[in-house]
Amino acid sequence: MFRTKRMAAIAALTAIGGLTLAGCSGSSEEVAETVDPDEEVTLTFAFWGNDVRAALYEEAFAAFNEEYPNITIQSSFLDYPAFWEKRQTEAAGGGLPDVMQFDYSYLRQYSENGLLLDLAPYIGGVIDDEPLSDEILAIGEVADGTFGIPTSTNAWALFENPALLEEIGVDGFPGGTWEDYNAWMGDVTEAAAAAGVDAFGGGDYTGRIQNFEVQQRAKGEDLFTEEGEPNFTEEDLAAFWEQGAGVREDGTVVEQQRVEELTPLGAFDTALTASELTWDNFGAGYLANLGEGYETLDLVAPPTTDGASESDLYLKPSMLHAIASTTEHPEAAATLVDFLVNSPESGEIFGTNRGLPASTTALEAADLDAFSQKIADYEASIADRLGDAPPVPIVGYGTLEEKFRQIGTELNFGTITVDEAVDQFFSEMDVVLNS
Known part of the structure; x- marks a missing residue:
């Protein structure tokens, strides 16, 4: 239909x-x-x-x-x-x-x-x-x-900057799993350094709750039930945030301090990163901010979870x-x-x-x-x-989305551990769901 x-x-x-x-x-x-x-x-x-x-x-x-x-x-x-x-x-x-x-x-x-x-x-x-x-x-x-x-x-889409990738001398993400995406970002960052280009393959995607949602939906689970109850565990969230530990620590993704210095712009729309996971209608704004020399952007499907991708997007x-x-x-x-x-x-x-x-x-x-x-x-x-859209967001979802982003920032700064991040988020979620 x-x-x-x-x-x-x-x-x-x-x-x-x-x-x-x-x-x-x-x-x-x-x-x-x-x-x-x-x-x-x-x-x-x-x-x-x-x-x-x-x-x-x-x-x-x-x-x-x-x-x-x-x-x-x-x-x-x-x-x-x-x-x-x-x-x-x-x-x-x-x-x-x-x-x-x-x-x-x-x-x-x-x-x-x-x-x-x-x-x-x-x-x-x-x-x-x-x-x-x-x-x-x-x-x-x-x-x-x-x-x-x-x-x-x-x-949800993976944006790429083809002009920046050409300058670096690498091809776009060919598709694959989240592990493949991590490896591709590492290759881009390494090639950029070799070419003398100040750029990275991407940013720490584990700071966006939507990327967690995509991975949960690949397992057949929305983040919240129709009744507004959480549909994921502390172990699920810890595993997701651990995915970013390697790329945060080895310099694959842009460091958080540089991201903060660019505010109110971001790393992608200042050509500091070659890729960004976000909603597909953000492109026009990105192009306007990038300005001359960046005529278009490419959109490709986000990575898959262990090859399972049916109904993970909506x-x-x-x-x-x-x-x-x-x-x-x-x-x-x-x-x-x-x-x-x-x-x-x-x-x-x-x-x-x-x-x-x-x-x-x-x-x-x-x-x-x-x-x-x-x-x-x-x-x-x-x-x-594409699967069915998830249930209408719970009351307070915006608060949780922002808390997720803030925790992602702290993880990228290295000021908290994954276990502390999970505790913080579940504590905040408990307050939101019971207020």
């Missing part, structure tokens, strides 16, 4: 190149099929991003108003951390924007606290479900409701659109969500700025540039490794 439908669209493109609600939750039992064109409506809309994304949204709103001139949109944006700080403040006072760009990590937290409108009554009516597969729609489900519609998807919503449960104009808000997700205009305007469009209608209308086409090609290439 999902894979066939979505991959057919991608193939076609390839062929041509802790909160409390101060209000009440829920949705009306009777839902209008369309908005009243004679009713003057003002909707507030909030998103995270930059001036480039803001200009794209303004263009999309102008197209939306050609069809719905009675709906005025007042938009605002912030960077990602500030966006969620403001949402927390608004949630406590019952003043969330009508429509929001939304992150998967916060979907359970906000929906379970009654802050988001259940969109299920609008799906198949105001929100067209024909261009969205059941699997895509299921991403936004929490308990018995649907609280977000994915605008786009991305997948499509994640790079973002969703959600509606506040307190909105006074649910039909109008749902109409805007449908336009921003499904319309050909949204595909043409945004391209892959928000990730590869989740809607087949928007995807087919998107004019993909060469690099965006690489993303589409990449997601098509990993079809045999």
Whole structure:
């Protein structure tokens, strides 16, 4: 279903190149099929991003108003951390924007606290479900409701810098296990030193919880169950972090001090490392930061776990659109969500700025540039490794993800042992799950 439908669209493109609600939750039992064109409506809309994304949204709103001139949109944006700080403040006072760009990590937290409108009554009516597969729609489900519609998807990928690899004089990662990847990074670092190039094969990937997740999924286990309970042991986590011990200690990966000195940029988008494991929609930002001399990046599949790779990857919503449960104009808000997700205009305007469009209608209308086409090609290439998305992240997942990153930093600095790292993470997880 999902894979066939979505991959057919991608193939076609390839062929041509802790909160409390101060209000009440829920949705009306009777839902209008369309908005009243004679009713003057003002909707507030909030998103995270930059001036480039803001200009794209303004263009999309102008197209939306050609069809719905009675709906005025007042938009605002912030960077990602500030966006969620403001949402927390608004949630406590019952003043969330009508429509929001939304992150998967916060979907359970906000929906379970009654802050988001259940969109299920609008799906198949105001929100067209024909261009969205059941699997895509299921991403936004929490308990018995649907609280977000994915605008786009991305997948975990291994980025490579071909210009830097050419300068060093080595080929890209040919594929293989995580042990093979460690060995390849070592070869790149050694070749760079011999060529007089200040660069490394990569960074310490054990600082990202997503790499741990990929390895756990290769064993058929998501990180957390549907009930929000941890689905891994201390031994599992210790084994994962031990993988990085060798490359941390022998100089294969870039040392943490140099990474810290580059902040707010990273080692990959300053051409200090030749590879990086992350979500596939990060590429445009990397290229913008790398600048002149780096015209493109390559995407290849992440390493496999002992050759087992079936269902270890999945499509994640790079973002969703959600509606506040307190909105006074649910039909109008749902109409805007449908336009921003499904319309050909949204595909043409945004391209892959928000990730590869989740809607087949928007995807087919998107004019993909060469690099965006690489993303589409990449997601098509990993079809045999895609499994169902994991359960919606637990409340507090963002906190655990950041703690994982911080512990990874300390491991790279050598200030804690793996056993101490495991103890720290499980202690933090206990607090998050029982708060």
